[in-house]
Structure formats: structure tokens, C-alpha cells
Amino acid sequence: MAGMWQQHEVWDGTYTLDDLANAHEMLAVKAENERRANEAGREERQ
Numbered sequence: 225m226a227g228m229w230q231q232h233e234v235w236d237g238t239y240t241l242d243d244l245a246n247a248h249e250m251l252a253v254k255a256e257n258e259r260r261a262n263e264a265g266r267e268e269r270q
Contacts, residue, residue: 233239
């Protein structure tokens with residue numbers, strides 16, 4: 225997951241599937257925030 229951890233860490237118990245789901249949500253929020261920032265930057269330049 226984008227350098228957050230290695231796959232084996234999910235399977236060896238270092239992280240749980242809930243942690244993995246949280247990471248997916250965090251990445252989705254990060255992507256949306258970046259999209260909004262880019263959109264705001266484009267509007268500002270116009």
C-alpha cells in the first residue's frame with residue numbers, strides 16, 4: 225500500500241484487516257484532498 229507496509233505484515237499479524245481497510249480509506253481521503261487542492265489551484269489561476 226504505497227510503501228506503508230509489506231504484504232506479509234498483514235498475514236503475520238503485524239497489522240489486521242481492519243488496519244488495511246483504514247489504510248484504504250486514508251488513501252482515498254488523501255487522493256480526494258489532493259484533487260480538491262488541484263482544483264482550487266486551477267480556479268485561483270483563472
